[in-house]
Amino acid sequence: EVQLVESGGGLVQPGGSLRLSCAASGFTFSSYDMHWVRQATGKGLEWVSAIGTAGDTYYPGSVKGRFTISRENAKNSLYLQMNSLRAGDTAVYYCARVLPYSRAFDIWGQGTMVTVSS
Amino acid sequence: DIQMTQSPSSVSASVGDRVTITCRASQGISSWLAWYQQKPGKAPKLLIYAASSLQSGVPSRFSGSGSGTDFTLTISSLQPEDFATYYCQQANSFPPITFGQGTRLEIK
Numbered sequence: 001e002v003q004l005v006e007s008g009g010g011l012v013q014p015g016g017s018l019r020l021s022c023a024a025s026g027f028t029f030s031s032y033d034m035h036w037v038r039q040a041t042g043k044g045l046e047w048v049s050a051i052g053t054a055g056d057t058y059y060p061g062s063v064k065g066r067f068t069i070s071r072e073n074a075k076n077s078l079y080l081q082m083n084s085l086r087a088g089d090t091a092v093y094y095c096a097r098v099l100p101y102s103r104a105f106d107i108w109g110q111g112t113m114v115t116v117s118s
Numbered sequence: 119d120i121q122m123t124q125s126p127s128s129v130s131a132s133v134g135d136r137v138t139i140t141c142r143a144s145q146g147i148s149s150w151l152a153w154y155q156q157k158p159g160k161a162p163k164l165l166i167y168a169a170s171s172l173q174s175g176v177p178s179r180f181s182g183s184g185s186g187t188d189f190t191l192t193i194s195s196l197q198p199e200d201f202a203t204y205y206c207q208q209a210n211s212f213p214p215i216t217f218g219q220g221t222r223l224e225i226k
Contacts, residue, residue, distance in 0.1 A: 035215070045154075045162065045205055047215040058213040094161055103209030104152035104167035111161055 002026035002107055004095050009112030016085050016116070022078040022095030022109055030073035033098040035105065036080050038091035038114075048093070049080060063089075085116045120144050120211045124204075124218035130226040135196045139204055139221045141189045147210035153182055153191045156220075157202045165204075166191065201225050 008020040020036070036048040049069040050058040057069050068081040078095050092113050096105035121144040131137050141151065149169040154162035164173045166182035169189055179194040193200055206218040 044220045045207070045217040047213075047217070050213065050215070060214040099164070099167060099173075102152070102167040102171075103150055103212065103215070104164055104173075104207070105154075105162070106164045106167075106173065108161035108163075 002097075004097065004107055004109035006093065006095055006109040006112040009093065009114045011115045011117065012085055013118050014086060014116055017081070017083045018085065018114060020080040020082070020093055020095075020112055020114070022080075024076045024078065024097075027097070027107075029071075029076040032100070034069075034071060034078045035096045035098065036069060036078075036093055037096055037105070037108075038089075038093045039111075040091040043091075046091070051078070082114070085114075087116050090114060090116045119214055120147060120208055120216055122206055122208055122216050122218040124206055124221050126221060127219065128222040128224060130224045131196055132226045133196050133198055135226075137193045137196055137223065139191045139206075139223075141184075141191070141206035141218050143187045143189075143208055143210075145211075146186045147208045149185050150208055150210035151182070151184065151189050152207045152209070153180075154205045154207065155200075155202045156205065162205065196223075198225075 092111040097107040099106035153166040
Protein backbone atom coordinates (compact mmCIF):
# COMPACT_ATOMS: atom_id res chain seq x y z
CA GLU A 1 0.00 0.00 0.00
CA VAL A 2 1.29 3.43 -0.93
CA GLN A 3 1.49 5.42 2.29
CA LEU A 4 2.96 8.51 3.92
CA VAL A 5 3.11 8.79 7.70
CA GLU A 6 4.12 12.03 9.42
CA SER A 7 5.52 12.35 12.93
CA GLY A 8 7.30 14.85 15.13
CA GLY A 9 4.57 17.40 15.77
CA GLY A 10 3.89 18.86 19.17
CA LEU A 11 3.85 21.96 21.35
CA VAL A 12 6.79 24.35 21.05
CA GLN A 13 7.42 27.83 22.39
CA PRO A 14 7.76 30.83 20.06
CA GLY A 15 11.30 31.01 18.78
CA GLY A 16 11.78 27.28 19.22
CA SER A 17 12.54 24.50 16.76
CA LEU A 18 10.90 21.27 15.67
CA ARG A 19 11.75 18.58 13.15
CA LEU A 20 8.97 16.79 11.31
CA SER A 21 9.45 13.43 9.61
CA CYS A 22 7.48 11.70 6.88
CA ALA A 23 7.96 7.96 6.32
CA ALA A 24 7.13 6.71 2.85
CA SER A 25 6.24 3.15 1.90
CA GLY A 26 4.81 1.22 -1.03
CA PHE A 27 6.58 3.18 -3.78
CA THR A 28 10.06 4.14 -4.99
CA PHE A 29 10.51 7.21 -2.80
CA SER A 30 13.65 8.44 -4.57
CA SER A 31 11.77 8.83 -7.86
CA TYR A 32 9.26 11.39 -6.62
CA ASP A 33 9.25 15.09 -5.84
CA MET A 34 7.90 15.67 -2.33
CA HIS A 35 6.25 18.63 -0.61
CA TRP A 36 5.01 19.87 2.73
CA VAL A 37 1.62 21.61 2.95
CA ARG A 38 0.07 23.02 6.11
CA GLN A 39 -3.41 23.95 7.28
CA ALA A 40 -4.27 26.10 10.27
CA THR A 41 -7.40 25.07 12.13
CA GLY A 42 -10.48 26.09 10.15
CA LYS A 43 -8.36 27.62 7.38
CA GLY A 44 -7.25 26.72 3.88
CA LEU A 45 -4.22 24.92 2.54
CA GLU A 46 -0.81 26.62 2.39
CA TRP A 47 2.22 25.28 0.53
CA VAL A 48 5.31 25.16 2.76
CA SER A 49 8.19 23.59 0.86
CA ALA A 50 9.24 21.22 -1.90
CA ILE A 51 12.21 19.00 -2.72
CA GLY A 52 12.96 17.47 -6.07
CA THR A 53 14.47 14.09 -6.82
CA ALA A 54 17.85 15.76 -7.31
CA GLY A 55 17.63 17.46 -3.91
CA ASP A 56 16.67 20.90 -5.22
CA THR A 57 14.57 22.80 -2.67
CA TYR A 58 11.90 25.50 -2.82
CA TYR A 59 10.12 27.65 -0.23
CA PRO A 60 7.53 30.43 -0.07
CA GLY A 61 8.61 33.73 1.40
CA SER A 62 6.72 33.07 4.64
CA VAL A 63 9.10 30.29 5.72
CA LYS A 64 12.25 30.89 3.65
CA GLY A 65 15.29 31.11 5.90
CA ARG A 66 13.46 29.46 8.82
CA PHE A 67 12.39 26.07 7.42
CA THR A 68 14.59 23.47 5.71
CA ILE A 69 13.25 20.52 3.75
CA SER A 70 15.45 17.47 3.22
CA ARG A 71 15.18 13.84 2.22
CA GLU A 72 17.02 10.62 2.97
CA ASN A 73 16.24 8.21 0.16
CA ALA A 74 17.99 5.27 1.84
CA LYS A 75 15.49 5.58 4.67
CA ASN A 76 12.49 6.50 2.48
CA SER A 77 12.09 9.60 4.59
CA LEU A 78 11.27 13.27 4.16
CA TYR A 79 12.03 15.89 6.80
CA LEU A 80 11.09 19.46 7.66
CA GLN A 81 13.36 21.31 10.07
CA MET A 82 11.49 24.30 11.46
CA ASN A 83 13.38 27.03 13.32
CA SER A 84 12.38 30.41 14.76
CA LEU A 85 8.81 29.23 15.03
CA ARG A 86 5.99 31.74 15.34
CA ALA A 87 2.38 31.52 16.46
CA GLY A 88 1.39 31.81 12.81
CA ASP A 89 3.14 28.51 12.07
CA THR A 90 0.56 26.65 14.17
CA ALA A 91 -1.12 24.17 11.84
CA VAL A 92 -1.48 20.57 10.75
CA TYR A 93 1.48 19.74 8.53
CA TYR A 94 1.01 17.26 5.69
CA CYS A 95 3.65 15.65 3.52
CA ALA A 96 2.53 14.98 -0.03
CA ARG A 97 3.81 13.17 -3.11
CA VAL A 98 3.71 14.73 -6.55
CA LEU A 99 1.97 12.86 -9.33
CA PRO A 100 4.62 12.85 -12.11
CA TYR A 101 4.16 15.44 -14.90
CA SER A 102 1.13 16.95 -13.17
CA ARG A 103 2.42 19.12 -10.30
CA ALA A 104 -0.55 17.77 -8.33
CA PHE A 105 -0.41 15.95 -5.00
CA ASP A 106 -1.71 12.41 -5.37
CA ILE A 107 -0.73 10.92 -2.02
CA TRP A 108 -0.99 12.72 1.33
CA GLY A 109 -0.08 11.72 4.85
CA GLN A 110 -2.53 11.95 7.73
CA GLY A 111 -0.90 15.10 9.06
CA THR A 112 0.92 16.05 12.26
CA MET A 113 -0.14 18.96 14.47
CA VAL A 114 2.33 21.70 15.34
CA THR A 115 1.31 24.20 18.03
CA VAL A 116 3.49 27.24 18.70
CA SER A 117 2.49 28.79 22.00
CA SER A 118 3.97 29.95 25.29
CA ASP B 119 2.42 35.27 -6.74
CA ILE B 120 -0.60 33.93 -8.58
CA GLN B 121 -3.82 34.31 -6.59
CA MET B 122 -6.55 31.67 -6.89
CA THR B 123 -10.14 32.76 -6.19
CA GLN B 124 -12.88 30.20 -5.79
CA SER B 125 -16.59 30.86 -6.01
CA PRO B 126 -18.85 30.40 -4.30
CA SER B 127 -17.25 30.19 -0.84
CA SER B 128 -20.08 27.92 0.21
CA VAL B 129 -22.99 26.24 -1.52
CA SER B 130 -25.99 24.25 -0.32
CA ALA B 131 -27.31 21.48 -2.52
CA SER B 132 -29.33 18.29 -2.39
CA VAL B 133 -28.48 14.70 -3.26
CA GLY B 134 -28.84 14.30 -7.02
CA ASP B 135 -28.15 17.96 -7.81
CA ARG B 136 -25.58 19.12 -10.33
CA VAL B 137 -23.03 21.46 -8.74
CA THR B 138 -20.37 23.64 -10.33
CA ILE B 139 -17.50 25.32 -8.49
CA THR B 140 -15.37 27.95 -10.19
CA CYS B 141 -11.70 28.81 -9.72
CA ARG B 142 -10.14 31.91 -11.26
CA ALA B 143 -6.40 32.57 -11.48
CA SER B 144 -4.98 36.09 -11.27
CA GLN B 145 -2.95 35.32 -14.40
CA GLY B 146 -2.82 32.54 -16.95
CA ILE B 147 -1.76 29.14 -15.67
CA SER B 148 -2.24 27.04 -18.82
CA SER B 149 -3.71 23.75 -17.54
CA TRP B 150 -1.65 23.44 -14.36
CA LEU B 151 -4.73 23.21 -12.18
CA ALA B 152 -5.78 20.54 -9.71
CA TRP B 153 -8.89 20.00 -7.59
CA TYR B 154 -9.02 18.38 -4.16
CA GLN B 155 -11.77 17.20 -1.83
CA GLN B 156 -11.28 17.44 1.93
CA LYS B 157 -13.51 16.05 4.66
CA PRO B 158 -13.24 17.19 8.31
CA GLY B 159 -10.19 15.81 10.06
CA LYS B 160 -8.86 14.18 6.91
CA ALA B 161 -6.13 14.95 4.40
CA PRO B 162 -7.11 16.36 1.01
CA LYS B 163 -7.84 13.88 -1.78
CA LEU B 164 -6.84 14.54 -5.38
CA LEU B 165 -9.84 14.54 -7.75
CA ILE B 166 -8.68 16.24 -10.95
CA TYR B 167 -5.23 17.16 -12.30
CA ALA B 168 -4.12 19.00 -15.43
CA ALA B 169 -7.48 20.83 -15.29
CA SER B 170 -9.53 17.95 -16.71
CA SER B 171 -7.82 14.61 -16.03
CA LEU B 172 -9.69 12.38 -13.59
CA GLN B 173 -7.46 10.85 -10.93
CA SER B 174 -7.51 7.07 -10.77
CA GLY B 175 -10.31 5.73 -8.58
CA VAL B 176 -12.33 8.95 -8.56
CA PRO B 177 -15.97 8.55 -9.65
CA SER B 178 -16.84 9.78 -13.13
CA ARG B 179 -19.49 12.16 -11.76
CA PHE B 180 -16.56 14.49 -11.06
CA SER B 181 -15.23 16.46 -14.02
CA GLY B 182 -13.00 19.46 -14.57
CA SER B 183 -12.65 21.95 -17.38
CA GLY B 184 -10.95 25.20 -18.30
CA SER B 185 -7.57 26.62 -19.20
CA GLY B 186 -5.78 29.92 -18.85
CA THR B 187 -7.49 31.73 -15.99
CA ASP B 188 -10.94 30.19 -15.59
CA PHE B 189 -11.64 26.66 -14.40
CA THR B 190 -14.62 24.68 -13.18
CA LEU B 191 -15.21 21.54 -11.14
CA THR B 192 -18.57 19.89 -11.80
CA ILE B 193 -20.26 17.15 -9.82
CA SER B 194 -22.97 15.79 -12.09
CA SER B 195 -25.19 14.12 -9.48
CA LEU B 196 -24.35 14.77 -5.85
CA GLN B 197 -23.99 11.77 -3.58
CA PRO B 198 -24.09 11.89 0.24
CA GLU B 199 -20.33 11.30 0.45
CA ASP B 200 -19.60 14.36 -1.72
CA PHE B 201 -20.44 16.89 0.99
CA ALA B 202 -17.02 18.30 1.83
CA THR B 203 -14.74 21.26 1.15
CA TYR B 204 -13.16 21.59 -2.29
CA TYR B 205 -9.89 23.37 -3.13
CA CYS B 206 -8.25 24.31 -6.40
CA GLN B 207 -4.45 24.52 -6.71
CA GLN B 208 -2.17 26.02 -9.33
CA ALA B 209 1.40 25.02 -10.09
CA ASN B 210 2.09 26.88 -13.34
CA SER B 211 4.17 29.49 -11.58
CA PHE B 212 6.30 27.42 -9.23
CA PRO B 213 7.42 28.40 -6.74
CA PRO B 214 5.13 29.09 -5.11
CA ILE B 215 2.24 26.70 -5.38
CA THR B 216 -1.01 28.38 -4.39
CA PHE B 217 -4.44 27.14 -3.40
CA GLY B 218 -7.89 28.67 -3.60
CA GLN B 219 -9.57 29.57 -0.32
CA GLY B 220 -11.94 26.59 -0.52
CA THR B 221 -15.61 25.98 -1.29
CA ARG B 222 -17.74 24.31 1.36
CA LEU B 223 -20.43 22.08 -0.10
CA GLU B 224 -23.26 21.59 2.39
CA ILE B 225 -26.44 19.56 2.43
CA LYS B 226 -29.59 21.58 1.77
